[in-house]
Amino acid sequence: MTSIHLENLEKSFGAFQALKTMDLKIADGEFMALLGPSGCGKSTTMNMIAGMERPTGGRILFDGRDMIDVPMGRRGVGFVFQNYAIFTHMTVRDNLAFGLKMRRLPAADINRRVKQMAEFLQLTELLDKPSAKLSVNILQRLAIGRSAIVEPAIFLLDEPLSNVDAAFRAVMRTELKHLQRQFRQTMVYVTHDQLEAMTMADRIAVMDHGVLQQVGTPLEVYNHPANLFVANFIGAPGMNLIRGSVTEESDEIRVDLGQLGLSPALPQGLAAALRRRKRGDVWFGFRPEQVSIDRTGSGISLPVLFVERIGARTTLHFGAERTLAKAVIDNGEGIEAGKMAPVALASEGVRLFDAETGMAIG
Numbered sequence: 511m512t513s514i515h516l517e518n519l520e521k522s523f524g525a526f527q528a529l530k531t532m533d534l535k536i537a538d539g540e541f542m543a544l545l546g547p548s549g550c551g552k553s554t555t556m557n558m559i560a561g562m563e564r565p566t567g568g569r570i571l572f573d574g575r576d577m578i579d580v581p582m583g584r585r586g587v588g589f590v591f592q593n594y595a596i597f598t599h600m601t602v603r604d605n606l607a608f609g610l611k612m613r614r615l616p617a618a619d620i621n622r623r624v625k626q627m628a629e630f631l632q633l634t635e636l637l638d639k640p641s642a643k644l645s646v647n648i649l650q651r652l653a654i655g656r657s658a659i660v661e662p663a664i665f666l667l668d669e670p671l672s673n674v675d676a677a678f679r680a681v682m683r684t685e686l687k688h689l690q691r692q693f694r695q696t697m698v699y700v701t702h703d704q705l706e707a708m709t710m711a712d713r714i715a716v717m718d719h720g721v722l723q724q725v726g727t728p729l730e731v732y733n734h735p736a737n738l739f740v741a742n743f744i745g746a747p748g749m750n751l752i753r754g755s756v757t758e759e760s761d762e763i764r765v766d767l768g769q770l771g772l773s774p775a776l777p778q779g780l781a782a783a784l785r786r787r788k789r790g791d792v793w794f795g796f797r798p799e800q801v802s803i804d805r806t807g808s809g810i811s812l813p814v815l816f817v818e819r820i821g822a823r824t825t826l827h828f829g830a831e832r833t834l835a836k837a838v839i840d841n842g843e844g845i846e847a848g849k850m851a852p853v854a855l856a857s858e859g860v861r862l863f864d865a866e867t868g869m870a871i872g
């Protein structure tokens with residue numbers, strides 16, 4: 511196991527800054543996801559950790575040791591890409607054994623480890639099949655096994671599941687997590703898919719436009735997004751964000767959400783944080799699951815624009831011509847588009863963001 515410190519890491523391609531001063535510490539044996547939209551600099555960061563790209567600023571430390579001049583092959587790093595790198599002229603067994611043979615391990619050890627990895631990844635029955643005959647799904651599983659079998663101290667995976675089908679992706683999410691638990695490697699996992707990051711990672715580094723936006727556990731980034739970008743990017747659907755103005759009536763701070771006709775009181779901590787800053791507009795954020803249908807009839811009613819029933823859960827879009835807010839509820843019975851629905855908003859979990867800076871308040 512090895513810890514990684516990206517110390518004020520930077521990368522420019524000519525005048526274009528693909529990564530702007532990133533400082534990130536990844537602990538021994540930690541599963542860190544680099545998550546962000548296409549082009550945000552995830553692969554560039556990963557390529558620098560692997561030694562395929564040279565940083566234009568900052569340092570990369572493994573267990574405190576500077577890696578800048580250490581070539582890729584000497585960094586003790588395993589790498590799996592989006593496109594499986596498998597020798598299709600070899601059998602599954604030979605592909606798994608390849609890295610171990612290169613390291614000149616005794617044949618008995620190689621056989622034992624190949625058998626163990628094949629069992630772990632459910633490839634045992636395919637061991638003597640030529641790889642050329644395998645499906646894309648199985649090839650990617652084999653690519654992961656081939657890199658993992660040499661037990662690199664650091665395991666880097668760049669969108670390894672983006673070419674496999676949805677059902678297989680779900681299976682592989684569990685298997686990869688299991689693999690990392692078994693071998694306790696330090697894992698860095700690049701993805702634009704928040705579900706992958708949320709389900710597998712110990713912590714997530716959220717990136718946008720070459721800037722590290724927030725680092726935290728999946729629940730931290732979900733419940734306490736550091737800024738508007740993270741609030742909107744994390745969650746499916748993302749956090750509802752409505753611009754509002756702050757009003758104070760009889761000592762109670764409220765945010766007036768004109769378009770929605772709501773004027774909710776704030777939880778104490780947030781109200782106190784608002785009092786401490788200068789007045790101004792804010793973005794009022796709440797998760798779709800904080801909205802419930804108020805069947806007591808005492809809540810306010812909002813117009814329903816669309817209803818999406820997805821199995822046990824229903825997503826409601828509120829608004830007149832465009833969606834102003836979404837709700838995810840368990841029981842959508844009787845709720846119809848074009849009609850009003852009585853709603854209640856749980857104030858716990860409400861977040862506020864500065865309208866000028868986009869940063870979380872409180």
Ligand code: ATP
Nearest residue numbers: 523526528546547548549550551552553554555702
């Ligand atoms: P994706 O998921 O689409 O690969 P990403 O977050 O991994 O996105 P990067 O591949 O790291 O993004 O690219 C970040 C930015 O740097 C992009 O705008 C990309 O066009 C640019 N970039 C990457 N490599 C080079 C290069 N060799 N020369 C010039 N620009 C590059």
